[in-house]
Amino acid sequence: MGKKIYNNRYAKIIVMISFVFVLLNCSDNSNTNFSSWMEGILLVVKVPQVETPNEPDKPTLENEFEIHSITPDVLLENTNFVITGKNLHLLSPNELWGEGGEKYVSFTNTSDDEIKAQVKRCSKPILEVLFVIPSKGKENRFLPCLGSFYYSFRSYFLETNQEIVNFEPRELNPSLQGLVNLGEIVFGIEPELPSGISFDTKTGIVTGIPTSSTNQLFQPFQVTASLKTNPKLKIHSDFQLIVLTSEEKNNRTCREISATSTCKGPSPHVCSNSDKCFMSKLACVSDTECGL
Known part of the structure; x- marks a missing residue:
């Protein structure tokens, strides 16, 4: 006016x-x-001109939020982590992890200065994250992201009084190598292995001569590899094994038979442990009562 x-x-x-x-x-x-x-x-004497102020350039997305810290600095699958910073409500898993980031990370609670998140799966053993810190500016940091490691096989068939052909963790597993790169590691196993079987805590290798049967049952085991200086930093592997006597091994052996009126199929098989007739050898060895 x-x-x-x-x-x-x-x-x-x-x-x-x-x-x-x-x-x-x-x-x-x-x-x-x-x-x-x-x-x-x-x-x-001139009539004053009312100038319309120029609208400032809209900030780019990377300037809208800041990441000050991620805790812990080593991420593990199926564990939680916390991001602190500024304007974090604008951040999404895709900005943090790249395209498809929501497949690997989920945000459970978000505010302007903190995000509580969970790693669902490590897409890479090393993740690059852009930190924006007022006192330091922009800085790319690399965070290890470790998942599970594996043995050569998931299931092992052992025979009593027969020496085990050593089975051990796969050396080329990226998560296991990532943990080794952080320092000396130790292995542990739960529950205790059957009698006669030994476990090396330095290498994770299973050796020995089993002396007792597991009564035709598979037993599951979980192996952990943890950082010696920080036992809470650990990754896992699972396998199962069965120990058979000579007789039990023979009873589980799948044998091909001729097709009959009660057992038909392109390649019928049976084993002494079961009264079933299987249409193929694959079907027989996949059964819980048969196969080696």
Whole structure:
């Protein structure tokens, strides 16, 4: 409202001065000096222009949020971590992990200065994350992300009084190598292995000569590899084994038979442990009571 009043006042002044100027032009040319003075006034007096302020450039996405820290600094599958920073409600798993990040990370609780998240799966053994810290600026950091490791097989068939052909963790597993890169590691196993079987806590290798049967049952085991200086930092592997006597092994052996009225199929098989008839050898060895 105030601006409109000022604009009206300026307009009236200009009209009055213009009227005087016209009168002077009609008078004697002897008033040339006064006329020039009035023209100067007209050049000085201008209606103020209301300028529209320029809109600032919209900030880019990477400047909208800041990441100050990620705790812990080694991420493990199926564990939680915390991100601290600024404007974190604008951050999504895709900005943190790249395209498809929601497949690997889930945000469980988000606020402006903190995100509680969970690693569902490590897409890579080393993850690059852009940190934006006021005192340091932008900085790329690399966080280890470790998942499970594996043995050569998931299931082992052992025979009593027969020496085990050593089975051990796969050396090329990226998560196991990532843990080794952080320092000395130790292995542990639960539950205790059957009698006669040994476990090396330095290498995770299983050796020995089993002396007792597991009564036709598979037993599951979980092996952990942990950092010696930080036992809470550990990754896992699972396998199962069965120990058979010679007789039990023979009873589990799948044998091909001729097709009969009660046992038909392209390649019928049976084993002494079961009264079933299987259409193929694969079906037989896949059964829990048969196969080696």
